[in-house]
Amino acid sequence: MPLSFSKVSDGHYLLDVTGYVCPHPQLYTKKTLEKMHSGDELELVFDNPSSAESISAMCTREGNPILDKQAQEGKFIFKIKKG
Amino acid sequence: MEIAIPQKNRIWVLVIVGFFALISIGTYAIHEYYIYLSAYLWFGFIYGMCLQYGRFCFASAFRDLFAVGVPRMVVGIMIATLLFSITSSLVASTGWSTFHAAPWSVHAIIAGLIFGIGMVFAGGCASGSLYKAGEGNGVSMLVILSISVTQSSFVDLGGWFNNLVPKSWAESALTKSMPSSIKVSDGWVDQYLAGYVWDQPVITFAKLLGLEDTSLVGAFVGNTFLGVFLPAICLLAIVYTLWSRQRFTLDFEASEGHKPGLADHVRGYWEMIVSSKRTAIAGLFLGIACGLQMFVIEGLRMKFGVKNAGTLLQRLGHDFGISAKGTVFDPGYWYVTTQEAQWVGWVAQKLGWNNMDNIYFGWVNGIPNPAINPADWMSVALIGGAAVMALSNGEFKWKAPTKELAFWALLGGAFMGIGSRLALGCNVGAFFVRTANGDVSGWSFGLGMVGGAYVGVKIFNWYTERQMAKEMANLDFDL
Amino acid sequence: MKNSLWLVKLIAIAFVGFMMGYAVPPFLEVGFGDNVELLEEGEALPDDIMKQYEHLYQDDEDD
Numbered sequence: 113m114p115l116s117f118s119k120v121s122d123g124h125y126l127l128d129v130t131g132y133v134c135p136h137p138q139l140y141t142k143k144t145l146e147k148m149h150s151g152d153e154l155e156l157v158f159d160n161p162s163s164a165e166s167i168s169a170m171c172t173r174e175g176n177p178i179l180d181k182q183a184q185e186g187k188f189i190f191k192i193k194k195g
Numbered sequence: 196m197e198i199a200i201p202q203k204n205r206i207w208v209l210v211i212v213g214f215f216a217l218i219s220i221g222t223y224a225i226h227e228y229y230i231y232l233s234a235y236l237w238f239g240f241i242y243g244m245c246l247q248y249g250r251f252c253f254a255s256a257f258r259d260l261f262a263v264g265v266p267r268m269v270v271g272i273m274i275a276t277l278l279f280s281i282t283s284s285l286v287a288s289t290g291w292s293t294f295h296a297a298p299w300s301v302h303a304i305i306a307g308l309i310f311g312i313g314m315v316f317a318g319g320c321a322s323g324s325l326y327k328a329g330e331g332n333g334v335s336m337l338v339i340l341s342i343s344v345t346q347s348s349f350v351d352l353g354g355w356f357n358n359l360v361p362k363s364w365a366e367s368a369l370t371k372s373m374p375s376s377i378k379v380s381d382g383w384v385d386q387y388l389a390g391y392v393w394d395q396p397v398i399t400f401a402k403l404l405g406l407e408d409t410s411l412v413g414a415f416v417g418n419t420f421l422g423v424f425l426p427a428i429c430l431l432a433i434v435y436t437l438w439s440r441q442r443f444t445l446d447f448e449a450s451e452g453h454k455p456g457l458a459d460h461v462r463g464y465w466e467m468i469v470s471s472k473r474t475a476i477a478g479l480f481l482g483i484a485c486g487l488q489m490f491v492i493e494g495l496r497m498k499f500g501v502k503n504a505g506t507l508l509q510r511l512g513h514d515f516g517i518s519a520k521g522t523v524f525d526p527g528y529w530y531v532t533t534q535e536a537q538w539v540g541w542v543a544q545k546l547g548w549n550n551m552d553n554i555y556f557g558w559v560n561g562i563p564n565p566a567i568n569p570a571d572w573m574s575v576a577l578i579g580g581a582a583v584m585a586l587s588n589g590e591f592k593w594k595a596p597t598k599e600l601a602f603w604a605l606l607g608g609a610f611m612g613i614g615s616r617l618a619l620g621c622n623v624g625a626f627f628v629r630t631a632n633g634d635v636s637g638w639s640f641g642l643g644m645v646g647g648a649y650v651g652v653k654i655f656n657w658y659t660e661r662q663m664a665k666e667m668a669n670l671d672f673d674l
Numbered sequence: 675m676k677n678s679l680w681l682v683k684l685i686a687i688a689f690v691g692f693m694m695g696y697a698v699p700p701f702l703e704v705g706f707g708d709n710v711e712l713l714e715e716g717e718a719l720p721d722d723i724m725k726q727y728e729h730l731y732q733d734d735e736d737d
Binding site: 133138144159162174183187 | 334335592
């Protein structure tokens with residue numbers, strides 16, 4: 113499945129990088145967050161376990177809190193707020 | 196994080212573990228010697244569990260640092276290297292280490308560079324792809340295939356490629372005594388090995404201090420303290436200064452109201468080291484397991500009175516694919532790439548490709564049947580161990596590669612295949628194991644690999660930027 | 675689920691422990707030091723083969 117980025121509502125975006133392996137998910141997340149406005153929320157969907165650790169560390173470092181983390185059957189859904 | 200784990204995962208876990216246990220017990224019942232192969236198997240299994248648990252990907256260390264500024268894996272690798280170094284110095288000081296340092300020259304840096312670019316393209320290095328294959332990742336399986344085929348073909352490149360061999364290599368290679376079955380003058384890699392690499396000096400940190408690798412002082416002061424501990428501390432200090440200090444300073448000022456002093460930065464440095472618990476724990480166990488494997492394999496060699504598994508295989512009646520000097524690939528420690536070349540080499544041989552006339556297969560490593568190749572047992576079990584861990588944590592998922600990712604996987608795998616043959620190892624065999632054992636060429640490979648990661652990330656940044664622009668162009672994203 | 679992971683770890687440790695049982699005695703036999711000549715256990719190899727192996731490690735082309 114190719115990369116998919118969409119706007120859910122005002123200030124609320126969805127990035128789906130399911131199927132991608134390292135380093136794609138973390139790179140796309142970083143670039144997307146850079147383009148968003150402070151206070152916007154991003155729902156990130158991915159299924160590469162190795163990216164979970166890197167994305168968490170990246171968000172902490174850049175001051176973008178992760179509001180919610182969910183995982184089931186190899187699929188991860190993170191809700192990230194742009195700081 | 197809420198994770199729902201399906202019941203069928205538990206069954207699969209038991210099936211995988213049961214399979215390995217059955218192999219070990221069954222072969223042991225046939226002959227005691229098979230325990231040698233089982234030793235590789237169970238350590239491989241442990242490596243797989245540790246790697247998956249810690250998302251312990253050597254490739255991501257510098258890639259994620261350059262790409263997204265995350266230092267966790269550099270920290271994890273340094274912890275693992277230090278611990279491995281302590282355990283292997285202990286083994287080395289008995290005089291029975293299975294480790295032998297590699298020749299050192301600029302070739303290690305160049306090889307590391309090629310390997311480093313490849314690992315970024317492929318999305319994981321040789322060991323990382325094994326554990327990710329255990330997570331059900333089809334892209335990683337393609338990477339493994341690409342590394343295997345590239346290596347196996349690369350080591351047997353002759354014909355026109357002989358024209359690319361410098362004259363001095365060709366002349367020097369001819370002076371090495373080889374049996375007539377090995378055609379040293381035909382093959383680029385043969386002449387690179389015999390005519391160049393073997394002529395390079397072997398340097399360890401202990402030897403630089405004028406000490407012996409096998410003495411207690413040489414192993415601990417030379418190889419562990421000077422060779423690993425000091426460089427690791429410095430490397431992490433650089434990483435902290437460039438990537439972690441800024442965040443720490445911001446957070447510190449926000450909570451304390453003044454700028455952090457030196458003591459505070461030391462605390463920040465320590466926080467960076469312990470920030471990813473998973474990675475640190477995995478590094479800890481990996482380091483210990485790697486040292487234990489050296490100990491166990493060497494103990495078994497003493498017990499059976501052999502220096503190489505080739506002798507055991509011959510005693511067991513498996514004499515196909517043993518090298519001209521009676522050996523098979525049997526590193527005695529964690530290694531990834533050569534066994535991948537071997538299984539494709541074995542298949543190629545069966546299909547009629549004569550690849551036993553080169554040094555790599557014919558003189559040194561052989562191409563034993565993968566079913567009784569000790570190092571292949573280690574890799575298969577590594578994938579199994581990773582699968583067990585992924586299933587237990589509900590992270591296992593079959594993922595077929597897309598065309599886009601398949602392209603990167605094959606390209607990256609080919610780069611890594613060539614890089615690992617030039618370096619005589621991958622991030623594990625050429626960097627991790629060598630560095631931990633005080634081999635100067637380990638850090639040289641690492642230096643090249645860091646440079647390769649940087650170049651790879653630059654290329655990927657450009658590529659992902661383009662993909663994003665395409666995706667966002669369809670959308671009313673006014674940023 | 676956690677229970678079966680503990681079982682897995684236990685099995686892995688049991689196998690490694692069994693192998694340690696094989697590996698430790700030869701080490702004790704030769705002692706922790708450079709006592710290579712003490713290794714007479716098991717089926718010792720002819721000298722010329724040992725020489726070839728030395729050559730292998732000197733070249734150290736692969737590992």
